[in-house]
Amino acid sequence: MIPKGRMMSTWTYVKKHWQLYVLFLLPALLLVIIFNYVPMGGVVIAFENYNPIKGISGSEWVGLKYFARFMSSPDFFQYLFNTLKLSVYGLLWGFPVPILLALLLNRINSKGLQKKMQLILYLPNFISVIVLCGMVFIFLSVNGPVNKALGTSINFMTMPSAFRTIYIASGIWQGAGWASILYTGALTNASPELKEAAVIDGANLLQQIRYVEWPAIKDMAAIQFILSAGNLMSIGFEKAYALQTDLNLNASEIIATYVYKKGLLDGDYSFSTAVGLFNTIVNFILVLLVNQIVKKMNDGKGL
Amino acid sequence: MVNKFSKYSLQDKILLILGFVLLGVFALLILVPLLYIIFASFTNPTYLQNHGLTLDSSKLTLDAYQRVFEDSSIWIGFKNAIVYSVVFTALSVLVTLLAAYPMSLKDFRGRKFFNTVFLITMFFNGGLIPTYLLIKNMGLIDSMWSIILPGCFSVWNMIIARTYYESIPHELCEAAELDGANDLQYFFRILLPICKPIVFILVLWQFVGMWNSYYSAMIYINDPAKQPLQLVLRGILIQNQPQPGMIADIASTAQRSQMAELLKYATIIISSIPLLVMYPFFQKYFQKGITIGSVKG
Numbered sequence: 001m002i003p004k005g006r007m008m009s010t011w012t013y014v015k016k017h018w019q020l021y022v023l024f025l026l027p028a029l030l031l032v033i034i035f036n037y038v039p040m041g042g043v044v045i046a047f048e049n050y051n052p053i054k055g056i057s058g059s060e061w062v063g064l065k066y067f068a069r070f071m072s073s074p075d076f077f078q079y080l081f082n083t084l085k086l087s088v089y090g091l092l093w094g095f096p097v098p099i100l101l102a103l104l105l106n107r108i109n110s111k112g113l114q115k116k117m118q119l120i121l122y123l124p125n126f127i128s129v130i131v132l133c134g135m136v137f138i139f140l141s142v143n144g145p146v147n148k149a150l151g152t153s154i155n156f157m158t159m160p161s162a163f164r165t166i167y168i169a170s171g172i173w174q175g176a177g178w179a180s181i182l183y184t185g186a187l188t189n190a191s192p193e194l195k196e197a198a199v200i201d202g203a204n205l206l207q208q209i210r211y212v213e214w215p216a217i218k219d220m221a222a223i224q225f226i227l228s229a230g231n232l233m234s235i236g237f238e239k240a241y242a243l244q245t246d247l248n249l250n251a252s253e254i255i256a257t258y259v260y261k262k263g264l265l266d267g268d269y270s271f272s273t274a275v276g277l278f279n280t281i282v283n284f285i286l287v288l289l290v291n292q293i294v295k296k297m298n299d300g301k302g303l
Numbered sequence: 304m305v306n307k308f309s310k311y312s313l314q315d316k317i318l319l320i321l322g323f324v325l326l327g328v329f330a331l332l333i334l335v336p337l338l339y340i341i342f343a344s345f346t347n348p349t350y351l352q353n354h355g356l357t358l359d360s361s362k363l364t365l366d367a368y369q370r371v372f373e374d375s376s377i378w379i380g381f382k383n384a385i386v387y388s389v390v391f392t393a394l395s396v397l398v399t400l401l402a403a404y405p406m407s408l409k410d411f412r413g414r415k416f417f418n419t420v421f422l423i424t425m426f427f428n429g430g431l432i433p434t435y436l437l438i439k440n441m442g443l444i445d446s447m448w449s450i451i452l453p454g455c456f457s458v459w460n461m462i463i464a465r466t467y468y469e470s471i472p473h474e475l476c477e478a479a480e481l482d483g484a485n486d487l488q489y490f491f492r493i494l495l496p497i498c499k500p501i502v503f504i505l506v507l508w509q510f511v512g513m514w515n516s517y518y519s520a521m522i523y524i525n526d527p528a529k530q531p532l533q534l535v536l537r538g539i540l541i542q543n544q545p546q547p548g549m550i551a552d553i554a555s556t557a558q559r560s561q562m563a564e565l566l567k568y569a570t571i572i573i574s575s576i577p578l579l580v581m582y583p584f585f586q587k588y589f590q591k592g593i594t595i596g597s598v599k600g
Contacts, residue, residue: 028402039429134540276430
């Protein structure tokens with residue numbers, strides 16, 4: 001054993017613990033270098049007129065041409081706002097629901113009923129995006145159950161004005177129950193003594209929630225809000241793309257789906273990469289901003 | 304800890320009942336569509352389109368299920384999805400658990416550096432096209448490795464595993480070292496067996512994640528024989544293109560499109576069976592999993 005206070009030299013350490021580097025860390029490191037860092041280097045094609053035959057080094061350098069093309073195109077603001085609206089509205093509508101569900105679940109006296117309820121609420125989380133969207137198409141189709149119930153024949157999936165509502169509502173349907181687990185977990189940590197004291201003091205329901213339950217879940221809520229706010233630009237491709245129809249593109253075309261179509265369907269590699277890079281940069285700025293705000297509220301401690 | 308309902312004041316009772324009604328409505332909104340799909344999948348397609356659901360047994364049919372089962376595409380999709388998900392989960396969880404170990408050691412030399420290398424990838428990425436070109440240049444198009452390798456190591460999961468390791472008392476490691484165990488022996492014989500919950504959770508997350516995703520497969524897999532289930536489902540559910548063999552024998556166009564609708568219900572049910580069967584088994588790990596997952600990295 002090494003006597004306390006005497007540090008091993010780095011070389012001795014590495015020699016003694018070579019396994020940590022070669023067996024434990026190397027596989028992950030290789031994966032990260034190949035599949036994360038190499039493509040990061042590949043973004044130079046956003047500044048080139050990339051030609052697959054000439055390769056990255058042989059293609060002509062065009063600087064910011066593709067960024068300028070994207071930002072001056074009439075679609076630029078539409079796609080940017082579609083992305084932001086979808087995620088901001090999604091956050092604002094979706095954020096309170098799991099908290100409400102957890103507070104209500106917590107008030108169910110019968111443990112058995114509570115378990116059954118949770119089982120139902122968590123279930124949609126395990127349904128795939130494709131099946132979820134397939135169900136949306138089925139239920140909202142012109143002669144589907146929703147139209148039958150309303151006595152109408154509205155084609156919801158072709159209406160740009162309905163897209164965001166459909167996207168966000170189906171998101172809450174699928175994810176709110178699962179997200180409530182976090183708060184249920186935090187609520188079980190709420191001190192029972194505090195609660196009893198509140199009841200003895202004659203606190204009513206809202207006061208109990210405000211002084212006993214809310215403090216128990218406050219931190220969790222803050223973390224969740226920050227994490228989602230930092231992800232505003234990386235809103236999922238999969239669901240938006242699956243719910244797109246030719247007629248609702250005005251609302252449903254977001255940057256991620258645009259990058260896919262321009263790049264892989266049209267083969268416009270450089271332009272698509274530039275748009276993707278733009279998205280990454282905006283997202284990073286948002287993360288920094290959110291982190292600054294947290295620091296301010298959290299006495300100088302960021303994430 | 305929760306007080307009896309009778310102890311609430313009248314005003315609180317009303318509030319609470321309203322809340323429970325809301326909760327009940329939410330649960331019904333989940334259950335009713337799912338039950339609808341189940342019942343509809345057994346209903347005669349013409350009747351379903353004109354009238355809706357029925358309990359009249361003469362209007363019920365197994366036709367859609369028969370057609371889906373007789374067509375090979377769903378089975379190919381199932382087989383591929385199982386292979387991809389199992390290989391992905393095994394590799395991904397192993398690599399992640401291994402990498403998290405040195406990163407959890409306070410005196411690990413180079414910890415800060417490696418940490419930065421990993422964290423950067425959470426904020427920056429090459430994006431779709433550079434990644435696609437890389438995969439193409441590596442000759443991985445139409446190979447299962449194109450969907451398995453790029454997402455194999457997850458920094459986020461590594462942080463979660465690391466946080467879990469850090470909660471294990473360090474004396475255990477020192478004792479093992481005194482007994483002459485090297486890092487590998489300590490990790491597999493002592494640390495992993497105590498860390499079963501986190502292993503199980505990562506397996507669950509990665510498996511469900513791979514099983515349910517279609518993005519990478521849509522980009523990298525063109526060969527129909529290699530498509531995972533979700534891509535086959537996408538054709539039937541989203542693109543309205545049932546496998547030709549499923550409806551080829553129906554002469555009337557109207558009936559064919561009604562059957563195409565019915566096939567959607569049946570494929571939704573069939574594709575959900577594996578997860579539904581596993582669902583009760585996962586259940587006891589839900590709470591634990593998400594609580595660990597919420598530990599901030």
